[in-house]
Amino acid sequence: MADILQTPLHDLHIELGAKMTPFAGYDMPLQYDGIMAEHNHTRQSAGLFDVSHMGQAHYTGDEAALEKLITADLSALKPGEQKYTLLLNDEGGIRDDLMISRPFGDDGLFIVVNAATKAADFAHMASKTAGAGNLRMIEDRALIALQGPAAAAAFGQIIPAAADMIFMQCGVFDLDGVELYVSRSGYTGEDGYEISIPASDAAAVARKILADDRVKPIGLGARDSLRLEAGLCLYGHDMDESRTPVEATLMWAIAKSRRERLDFPGAAKVMQQFADKPARKRIGFTMSGAPAREGAEVVKDGQSIGVVTSGGFGPTIGGPVGMAYVDLEHAIADTEFEILLRGKARPAKVTKMPFVEHRFYRG
Amino acid sequence: MSVKFTKDHEWVRVDGDEATVGITAYAAEQLGDVVFVELPDVGKSFESGDEMAVVESVKAASEVYAPVSGEVVAVNDVLEGEPQKVNESADGDGWFVKLKLSDKSQLDGLMDEAAYTAHIS
Numbered sequence: 001m002a003d004i005l006q007t008p009l010h011d012l013h014i015e016l017g018a019k020m021t022p023f024a025g026y027d028m029p030l031q032y033d034g035i036m037a038e039h040n041h042t043r044q045s046a047g048l049f050d051v052s053h054m055g056q057a058h059y060t061g062d063e064a065a066l067e068k069l070i071t072a073d074l075s076a077l078k079p080g081e082q083k084y085t086l087l088l089n090d091e092g093g094i095r096d097d098l099m100i101s102r103p104f105g106d107d108g109l110f111i112v113v114n115a116a117t118k119a120a121d122f123a124h125m126a127s128k129t130a131g132a133g134n135l136r137m138i139e140d141r142a143l144i145a146l147q148g149p150a151a152a153a154a155f156g157q158i159i160p161a162a163a164d165m166i167f168m169q170c171g172v173f174d175l176d177g178v179e180l181y182v183s184r185s186g187y188t189g190e191d192g193y194e195i196s197i198p199a200s201d202a203a204a205v206a207r208k209i210l211a212d213d214r215v216k217p218i219g220l221g222a223r224d225s226l227r228l229e230a231g232l233c234l235y236g237h238d239m240d241e242s243r244t245p246v247e248a249t250l251m252w253a254i255a256k257s258r259r260e261r262l263d264f265p266g267a268a269k270v271m272q273q274f275a276d277k278p279a280r281k282r283i284g285f286t287m288s289g290a291p292a293r294e295g296a297e298v299v300k301d302g303q304s305i306g307v308v309t310s311g312g313f314g315p316t317i318g319g320p321v322g323m324a325y326v327d328l329e330h331a332i333a334d335t336e337f338e339i340l341l342r343g344k345a346r347p348a349k350v351t352k353m354p355f356v357e358h359r360f361y362r363g
Numbered sequence: 364m365s366v367k368f369t370k371d372h373e374w375v376r377v378d379g380d381e382a383t384v385g386i387t388a389y390a391a392e393q394l395g396d397v398v399f400v401e402l403p404d405v406g407k408s409f410e411s412g413d414e415m416a417v418v419e420s421v422k423a424a425s426e427v428y429a430p431v432s433g434e435v436v437a438v439n440d441v442l443e444g445e446p447q448k449v450n451e452s453a454d455g456d457g458w459f460v461k462l463k464l465s466d467k468s469q470l471d472g473l474m475d476e477a478a479y480t481a482h483i484s
Contacts, residue, residue, distance in 0.1 A: 035396055035421040037396075293423070312422075313398040313399070313420075
């Protein structure tokens with residue numbers, strides 16, 4: 001095992017009293033005041049997250065070469081826009097989910113991928129685009145997320161023009177000579193921003209944002225409960241290479257033009273499965289009592305019908321929430337089934353996601 | 364009345380041949396926000412070391428083991444509606460069960476408060 005890595009904000013986390021935990025090779029803040037308090041603060045005001053463990057890259061050159069690997073229509077991605085997209089293998093299995101954007105005008109694409117998959121993703125992208133484009137990993141920048149209903153007001157104090165952005169827009173902003181790559185997006189279901197900052201300036205910018213009373217630092221614990229309530233998938237849990245976008249109910253992330261052209265990886269297989277319907281698909285569920293956790297078996301009438309891929313307590317919902325892959329005939333809203341918890345069958349039911357309404361700013 | 368502790372962070376308050384059992388404030392702090400407690404049925408008997416209850420925090424599920432052998436004579440029903448009592452008052456209102464002790468000599472194998480304080484520091 002290699003030495004555990006630190007993000008540029010590591011010292012700040014320690015100073016703020018974070019309880020740290022290893023995650024994807026990094027020593028990351030699990031919590032500061034407590035997961036419940038941090039979750040609620042993000043929903044009610046604004047929370048600042050360190051997501052510097054995620055992978056950032058800049059791609060320039062022939063975009064068709066990169067487009068072949070993902071599900072977005074890059075010709076439709078205008079300067080100042082961002083898209084959520086999927087990196088698929090040749091069978092249509094999900095290698096990763098990622099954000100791709102055009103914050104630099106004509107100068108290529110900015111890519112953000114998951115921490116645990118970044119080395120494999122970038123190696124794959126670099127080898128498949130070799131000779132056509134140039135993928136440069138950005139390792140000298142931190143990435144933070146500011147999320148919550150007060151995020152726009154708080155960030156607007158520092159970058160006034162950012163308040164005019166709408167959901168999934170992006171751009172480059174100057175803060176006293178520091179170049180910030182900003183997108184209006186996130187992983188909580190709330191309005192907010194993701195902000196890439198040169199590593200050497202990251203702590204100063206984070207402190208500037210935290211100086212606003214509305215903003216508190218938030219750890220990975222609340223990041224997980226927030227994204228789960230928002231119905232957002234966690235890579236490696238709610239999707240992986242063994243799942244297709246059809247099974248993961250992420251077909252919306254495949255651009256219409258790409259479906260028509262059948263030119264994304266595994267397109268024939270994915271579109272055939274889409275037409276035939278998959279054997280299982282991802283659903284959300286709610287229950288009372290103890291929360292079902294990842295790996296718990298879903299049963300109905302004594303038969304195994306699926307497996308929980310994410311589960312926990314949703315502080316805003318005030319009860320357990322989760323995601324599971326279940327047999328298609330049971331993947332219908334309000335269908336009741338049981339989940340086995342420590343050998344006991346606990347009632348649960350299919351519940352439409354998001355569990356907590358998204359509050360993205362669309363202008 | 365004496366209070367004893369286990370290395371798994373349970374406390375045992377002994378009163379005659381009955382013992383009240385809960386988890387320590389240190390354990391509650393480590394678990395974080397408790398959102399559900401699964402308690403055993405009254406009348407059930409446990410051997411020392413058996414899994415007796417489960418505490419669910421926002422983070423994860425943790426087992427609570429019977430610190431001594433005995434039969435459950437009462438459970439703290441308050442925790443069903445107010446699991447946060449475990450965080451607020453781990454060694455008071457947040458108690459889990461009362462056991463009728465089957466072998467009081469097992470108490471000798473548990474830690475006193477000074478030993479437990481040393482154990483967690």
